[in-house]
Amino acid sequence: MSKTENIIVGISVGDLNGIGGEIILKTFEDARVFDFCTPVVFASIKVMNFLQSHFNSEITLNSINNVNQIKDNQLNVFNVWNEPVTINFGQEDLNIGAYAIKSLEAATQALKNEDIDVLLTAPISKKTIQSDTFKFPGHTDYLAQELGGNSLMFMITDTLRVGLLTDHVAVKDVSKAITPELIQNKIDTVYTSLQKDFGIRKPKIAVLGINPHTGDSGVIGTEDDDTLRPTLQKIKESGKLVFGPYAADSFFGSNNYKNFDAIIASFHDQGLIPFKTLSFGQGVNYTAGLSRVRTSPDHGTAFEIAGKGQADNNSFKEALFAGIQIFKNRNEYAELTANPLKKQSKKG
Template sequence: MKKSENIVVGISIGDLNGIGGEIVLKTFEDSRMLEFCTPVIFASAKVMSFFKSHFKSEINFNSINHLNQLVFGKVNVFNCWNEPVNIEFGKEDIKIGSYAIKSLQAATKALKDNHIDVLVTAPINKHNIQSEDFKFPGHTDYLAQQLEGESLMFMVTDSLRVGLLTDHVPVKDIIVNLTEALIVKKINAVYNSLLKDFNIVRPKIAVLGINPHTGDNGVIGNEDDTILRPTLQKIKEEGKLVYGPYAADSFFGSNNYKNFDAIVATYHDQGLIPFKTLSFGQGVNFTAGLNKIRTSPDHGTAYEIAGKGEADENSFKEAVFAAIQIFNNRSDYEGLTLNPLKKSNQKM
């Protein structure tokens, strides 16, 4: 396993008019972070110098044009472009969106080529990134295409993990997308991530229902009875500890979520509203199921406070720590897989 400070964390800078630059600066102004990793920010030295001056930061950067110039124990900036960029905090700008994509594409290539170990993405604006060359609703869908595996949007903290069967799907299309194949694929992705990424030997997973009160025996829809319950039963017969469907309205308020290693919600707001209510500012968005590790903070560009020095970096910092921990856990798991004697001695 790599020494902790030699784990290379790639950072895509996100929307330059948002709070991404500020939270990256604030995270690595704490020099102790360099004991845990070596960061590489995919942007430009000119942009990062602008942020440093604007936010009166004391941070020092190592500017590089090739990833083999990286210096361990320093905050590296990989120059994805050299031209000046006009940054106007709080403004939605198509040109700024194109720089966010340049950063993401360069960081993703570095991840694929093993020049960085993990990727942490600062927030983007899903509207201004759209172009003829980039037609993805966000990071997750782009990375799912670029990297091997079956992607899963997995929101995580130390005490709460929420996965989604459908993520950035319009409400009117949720039922159309909820097939047996999708449910099996997503729950398997949650299960495998709990094993490999979180070192949980016998994961317990709760699944939330589709309809209010899981349909009330067909009174409020029959999809829970015709789609969800039969599929969960098949998964249980494989020996996985999967429970539900549970009525979503009372599941979190009753603290039932504390009895499980992960909760699987059927759609975006069903899972993310309680997750962000319980953990906002500490949560991490982890793209599970891929052959590489990507995390991000649980918030957006926050244009309304951009440039004011008011942004809270804690979620971004947690995303860095989560990426490092998942990298280590996955390395341990692969080591156990290669050495069954170690695995037999692992505590249950």
């Protein structure tokens, strides 16, 4: 373990042909960021030196081969590999995808070993990461396997949090995937995360319907009446403040979302289209329900602008600070749970 007292944020470098390297460098060129954390990029010093030169970055890099060499106030680069890597910005390349996975696997192992406190993942290409040994559709499913827990894609900003009942599921399979057990599981995960990760003692959660107009009393599908509505009623009877299902088409436009601590959408685009419309460039993809903290920006590799120096690092920076704050919140929650007297004192 490093002797630094700072929160250590491990960063998987993502697809090197995308904008990941650029947004990492831009974020840590602001020296004030080092007051909040000590970053460790899992890649190689050769790759980072190339990126530093390409983007004319003057940031100080510290090449390390073990965590005892981590230094504060520098961008630490943990050498996962030593061979040279050819970067062709904007190109989909299976070889580059393999290096993205090497970085992710090394960073995840460091997280499991508690050598780092938080994992921040730069964007990957879901196409180029596929191989005989890596068959996950993205970060979330892989991390769920490695870290345990009930993972949930939770898109967050300071004022908006959107979770999903189903994430990377084809639309034709959504209704079959939504079962009472899944609904209960996802709501429990969101509820616990709101308490533990965001410090909300009695969360209010809204759930969006599966069908247009929540089925219009069965005219446009019966899934809302047969599955979603009765399950939500049972959960509400258990004491949780869960409401819905709400018709998704008017929920955000009417500003009703502002009345809740989190919204759970039934499927991917139902939740992510309004989320990204309201917060694009500022949103964070947080994987709730895991044993450790992982965040990511709310965008992809952006191959079309990769290497051009045009990438906006705001979402990546927001993901960095969200991870730091959630880590602190979890520690405080654990301390208060272990020491009820302190909790009572805090209330008073």
